[in-house]
Amino acid sequence: MSALARLLVALLFVLVACDRPSNPETIPPPKSKVTEQLGPGDVLEVRVADQEELTGEYQVSDDGTIRFPWIGSLQVQGKTQRQIAEEIESELADGWLNQPQVAVRVIDRQNREVSVLGQVKEPGSYPYKERLTLVQAISLAGGMNPLAQSKRVKLIRETEAGRQTFEIDVTKIVEEGSQDLTLEPGDIVFVPESPI
Numbered sequence: 001m002s003a004l005a006r007l008l009v010a011l012l013f014v015l016v017a018c019d020r021p022s023n024p025e026t027i028p029p030p031k032s033k034v035t036e037q038l039g040p041g042d043v044l045e046v047r048v049a050d051q052e053e054l055t056g057e058y059q060v061s062d063d064g065t066i067r068f069p070w071i072g073s074l075q076v077q078g079k080t081q082r083q084i085a086e087e088i089e090s091e092l093a094d095g096w097l098n099q100p101q102v103a104v105r106v107i108d109r110q111n112r113e114v115s116v117l118g119q120v121k122e123p124g125s126y127p128y129k130e131r132l133t134l135v136q137a138i139s140l141a142g143g144m145n146p147l148a149q150s151k152r153v154k155l156i157r158e159t160e161a162g163r164q165t166f167e168i169d170v171t172k173i174v175e176e177g178s179q180d181l182t183l184e185p186g187d188i189v190f191v192p193e194s195p196i
Contacts, residue, residue: 027155027166027181037078040064041110044076046088049101054092057107070096081106114183116141118191119148133180135173137189149194150174155181156188 038044040062048054058066064077071091076084081104092100112128114137121142134155144150150170157164172178183189 027157037080038064038076038084038106039110040077042106043108043110044081044084045105045107046084047103047105048088048092048097051097051100109185112185114185115188116191117188119145119193120191121145128183128185132183134168134183134189135170135180137183137187138170138191144170144191147193149192152192154188154190154192155183156190157184158186 038060040060042060044058046058054069060066060076065073065075068074085102085104088102089100113125114128115125116137117123120138123141126140138144153168153170155166155168173180
């Protein structure tokens with residue numbers, strides 16, 4: 001085999017390898033872990049053991065704080081639920097309660113959306129929910145229409161390396177039971193049109 005023939009075979013191999021759909025395990029995580037940290041508009045449920053007057057729902061304001069009884073303004077933006085619970089416990093133990101026990105749970109997230117576009121019945125943006133998968137997002141958009149090319153669905157995600165596009169074969173997930181892909185807030189799913 002001549003050097004030119006070997007080069008052409010190698011080039012063909014690279015092109016075919018690049019055209020393969022992405023494996024969900026090889027898709028990098030999003031730029032930031034917004035699913036763990038809180039931001040404006042999120043609603044928290046704070047439970048303080050044996051203190052009904054302190055237990056309730058609190059919405060994160062535009063400045064990233066909540067107003068908590070006895071404590072006042074408490075910065076929660078960018079913190080995890082566990083960090084907030086520990087901070088409230090510390091504040092309440094400082095002259096208010098003896099060994100307070102606090103649990104924090106997110107009950108609503110704001111400004112977290114996933115977009116589903118292209119050949120779906122109801123393209124648009126949909127509220128993000130924890131553990132939302134690619135197939136579930138397509139279902140939220142009414143499913144694929146008859147023109148959809150389900151073997152080449154695109155996922156566009158902001159990663160540490162910048163905006164990246166991944167190609168996913170949805171038929172392998174639906175028909176063959178392959179692992180579904182968990183989406184993140186800000187992800188864009190694009191279902192292309194099948195060539196006729």
